[in-house]
Amino acid sequence: MNTSSDRPHPHGTADDALLELDQRLLQLLTERMEICRQRQLDNPGVVLPQIESLRELAEEVGPVSHVSPKRLMEWLMHGDNLCVHGTRPCQQIAFLGPIYSYSYLAAVKFFGLGADFVPVATISGAFAEVAGGHAGLGVVPIENSTDGRVVDTLGMFAKMPVEICGEVLLPIHHFLLGRCARTEIHEVHSKPQALSQCRRWLAEHLPEARLVEVSSTATAAATAATEPGVAAIASREAGVHHGLRVIEANVEDQKDNVTRFAIIGNRPSPPTGRDKTSLMFQLEHRPGALADAMVTFQMAEVNLTWIESFPLPNCPNEYLFFVELEGHRDTPAIAQVLEKLKQQTLRLELLGSYARGVVVS
Ligand SMILES: O=C(O)C(=O)C[C@]1(C(=O)O)C=C[C@@H](O)C=C1
Secondary structure, three states: OOOOOOOOOOOHHHHHHHHHHHHHHHHHHHHHHHHHHHHHHHOOOOOOHHHHHHHHHHHHHOOOOOOOHHHHHHHHHHHHHHHHOOOOOOOOEEEEOOOOOHHHHHHHHHHOOOOOEEEEOOHHHHHHHHHOOOOOEEEEEEEEOOOEEOHHHHHHHHHOOOEEEEEEEEEOOOEEEEOOOHHHOOEEEEOHHHHHHOHHHHHHHOOOOEEEEOOOHHHHHHHHHHOOOEEEEEOHHHHHHOOOEEEEOOOOOOOOOEEEEEEEEOOOOOOOOOEEEEEEEEOOOOOOHHHHHHHHHHHOOOOEEEEEEEEOOOOOOOEEEEEEEEOOOOOHHHHHHHHHHHHHOOEEEEEEEEEOOOEOO
């Protein structure tokens, strides 16, 4: 009797050819990753040239049929970011989850889908994973163009010793998602920052609905999928993941709404020639202390890109200043400024120097 295992496979040769091709591809990709890693080790501080050459190659190839080699090239380029920031293959990247939160979308834009992501329930959880060495890197929201600083993140920099080693800017378009009609919504769930970014729209279109603050937009989407009368403000992707209807698209008050995410890790990043430095300091409580610090930047002609003050927990009337400036701490000009600043401040924390981020599409 001829059993199924005896029978020659109808596509025998084709499968063999595919298998061989897959093995060669795997081998080539492994070789490529090894070369990237070696280049980075040999040339600390140099922007990996293959990122640029790959970009050019991707442009040349263009979209071909329905599977685009251009997308594949982009995927490889994201993989290069992993090499640049030096996670070992087994290291994970912590983000505020669950999946399809904006933090997840930013992480995927920066590192590509091939990275090993681990969701955590809070921003402080992402810091704890990195500081404790359980995750190699983390992705945390730091500033939004409509709503300003993300206070949970700035507070954690004061408490946990992590390095900022990169940044990514993600355009944020919020969706009102749910299973019910707009007239049946009695609660809108989302993260406080997202609710705040849609404040005007909500007041105008859903004045009766109760606004409920939850730990992330993706958590809100999960609730809207199971609770009748509950809608969420979240990403389109979160809605698709939970099978939700788009009740209204683009409900953000500012159409050019962008959130900046910091990539946090445990290792300093070398200069790239287009860097920023983040730092935090505490000043003496006396008239002119902040003005003196500002003069230090002015005299060195250092351009500040951001300054925030926030109250020190348990210290009434005491503030920490969070500053970002152009330049890398390993360059003599910035190193000098930091030295001077050390003498002018009660506490100075250098949070990291890293390549200036771009807005991803
Ligand atoms: O809740 C999420 O999806 C997040 O990733 C957090 C977060 C934030 O706190 O800023 C990130 C980007 C958006 O601005 C809204 C929410």
